[in-house]
Amino acid sequence: MSQVTIESILQEKRLFHPSPEFSQKARIKSLDEYRQLYEKAKADPQTFWAELAEKELHWFQKWDTVLDWQPPFARWFVNGKINISYNCLDRHLATWRRNKAALIWEGEPGDSRTLTYAQLHREVCQFANVLKQLGVQKGDRVGIYMPMIPEAAIAMLACARIGAPHSVVFGGFSAEALRDRLIDAEAKLVVTADGGWRKDAIVPLKDQVDKALSNNTVPSVQNVLVIKRTGQTISMQPGRDHWWHDLQAGASAHCPAEPMDSEDMLFILYTSGSTGKPKGVVHTTGGYNLYTHMTTQWIFDLRDDDVYWCTADVGWITGHSYIVYGPLSNGATTLMYEGAPRPSNPGCFWDVIEKYGVNIFYTAPTAIRAFIKMGEHLPRARDLSSLRLLGTVGEPINPEAWMWYYKVIGGERCPIVDTWWQTETGGIMITPLPGAIPTKPGSATLPFPGILADVVDLEGNSVGTNEGGYLAVQHPWPGMMRTVYGDPDRFRRTYWEHIPPRDGHYTYFAGDGARRDEDGYFWVMGRVDDVINVAGHRLGTMEIESALVSHPAVAEAAVVGKPDELKGQDIVAFVTLEGNHSPSDALLKELKEHVVQEIGAIARPGEIRFADALPKTRSGKIMRRLLRSLAAGEEVSGDVSTLEDRSVLEKLRQGGA
Ligand code: WTA
DSSP states (O other): OOSSOHHHHHTOOOOBOOOHHHHHHSSSOOHHHHHHHHHHHHHOHHHHHHHHHHHHSOOSBOOSEEEEEETTEEEEEETOEEOHHIIIIIHHHTSGGGGSEEEEEEOTTSOEEEEEHHHHHHHHHHHHHHHHHTTOOTTOOEEEEOOSSHHHHHHHHHHHHHTOOEEEOOTTBOHHHHHHHHHHHTOSEEEEESOEEETTEEEOHHHHHHHHHGGGSOTTOOEEEEEOSSOOOOOOOTTTEEEHHHHHHHSOSOOOOOOEETTSEEEEEEEOOSSSSOEEEEEESHHHHHHHHHHHHHHTTOOTTOEEEEOSOTTSHHHIIIIIIHHHHTTOEEEEEOSOOBTTBTTHHHHHHHHHTOOEEEEOHHHHHHHHHHOTHHHHTSOOTTOOEEEEESSOOOHHHHHHIIIIITTTTSOEEEEBOOGGGSSOOBOOOTTTSOBOTTOOBSBOTTOOEEEEOTTSOBOOTTOOEEEEEOSOOTTSOOEETTOHHHHHHHHHSSSOOBTTBOOEEEEEEEEEOTTOOEEEEEESSSEEEETTEEEEHHHHHHHHHTSTTEEEEEEEEEEETTTEEEEEEEEEEOTTOOOOHHHHHHHHHHHHHHTBGGGOOSEEEEOSOOOBBTTSOBOHHHHHHHHTTOOOOSOOTTBSOHHHHHHHHTTOO
16 A cells, blocks of 8 residues: 555654543543543443443333354344434434434535434435335335435435335446345335436436346336436336335325334445455444444544534445434434535535534545645635544545644644444444544554454464554454345355454454554554455455456456555556457457446546466466556565466566567
8 A cells, every 4th residue: 555654654653632622521531531441341341332222222122131142143232122213313302402403415516405303304204104105114125326415314214214224335336236236135126316416417326227127137126216316307117116206295204113123134235355246244223323323422522513524425334324323323413415526616525614614524535635636725715613523434544644634624623533444343443532542643543442453363363562463353342244145154254264263262354454553553554355445445356357357358357456646546457358359448448448337437447457368376376466566566576486477477567468
């Protein structure tokens, strides 16, 4: 990874303390307080989580066992009955929060909308009734393929309300990728929009849904609900497609939240791994509700008058946990923005902060690097004095970007929470608690109370101070994924067997490399598997390789990441062609477009190199390490003795075919 080299962070010694004023008002006020909480949770995790679950959430019926751990399968709050939509909405209605802004939304063209808790509750109930009317029942999966508009959150909460697990698919994924996910989840209904705004253009969501469902390739889908957002002409298939506004207006606003079992599935979210197709990460209700609730409250140090803005898309886990469920469960005001900074309005994020007086701002390092490039004059021209806390997520942040964020956006007064976590973990795992833990640029600092994070070798032994190893977690936590949808064996293999279980003790393998420094701070180095992180988007190299070889001209493909100043990593594909095809610029373009068709624009390779052959070991494995060095323009070092045909390497070095 270009931005975060071992050398640069080993030299990073700066330490930033929260101001006394910030700490005094904070939820967790000092390092001592954090340490006490941490030790308490470590000594007796079940009591720690149970006390919080009791105090912080509404239960229709209390659990009888806090944790049932049959490694690697966990059940939390066994036999408890709970509904996360109730916790996000209904319980606030009986308080002064009834008319508090729950959701503030700003559309890219400049339109805006605010929904109070009472209004959001009403919309969610109506939509839940629309879903029921179309035959959606408890347990049925619902696909959500939406722009960043309030209806995305409304649809999620309505599903949760009636116990229909949702599977949100990021609007930037192609029709093919959408189809794969709908098939795997056996979705019964899809919620979408005619289109959405992004960077001054319309994303044609409904057209993509039509393509995904064409030729009845997803027979499980019976109905499609369409929200009118952009107003462009789309086709509506009679019997299958319905306008949201037609049905919503006539639906009753009375829809009690269904008491769900703690372990009933809340959602499936697909994410990329190192092998095969994206996997459906399954999260359940009770533990996820508690974990997102507590992490949001302590890490973002929520106060009741805060305006909180997370810039993620609801199509990713960050949007699920920290735009929708965590903030609303806490009764916060969560802000949602439809678009992205764009040539016609590169300062739009700062406009939004000024307009709404945003207090807490949570974004990705790749966005920060883009802001740096767009220029300091843009944020400097706005009043950002409302900000009191900043956050980052998605990839390691380079200390330079951290410092810029701290100085230019935070005015040197806002702590930064660099939050490490994953789709699989449900919520933030390693992070500063902003009033308590001094920060170091580039370090996610210390684990959240209750999280026994560690850096280990492949036998599961903790490595020494400042030694590199694998990021791992030693005890189950409430927000953890429960399984891979339809494939419990894959769940076991992917996360629990890289480090062989010992004496019944299982260690969660995160797939990231890390080290701990002399203060116990974690420094996350990036993925150790065949997953690459492009502009904060997680992509499997195998997925992109499969997309490439599905093109008739391609014989073999190998995809690696190369360091990129803005995106963190960029995609480089090495491709060999079928006999009757030869390299050309036209083919190069065609292959890039083909990947966009198969997966989506986020997977477009930055570079494709044609080659005569790929470097392989004698047993036929592609030597990715060599390709990574070549892609980065480095000297190929280390052991190449297993390389079957050395001339291949020579040719690749000279620029391939
Ligand atoms: C990376 C996003 C360093 C990491 C919430 C992880 C990070 C993957 C950080 C998960 C961070 C996320 N520092 N690396 N603060 N946050 N990552 O599932 O490689 O989209 O495994 O979840 O992002 O990506 P995912």
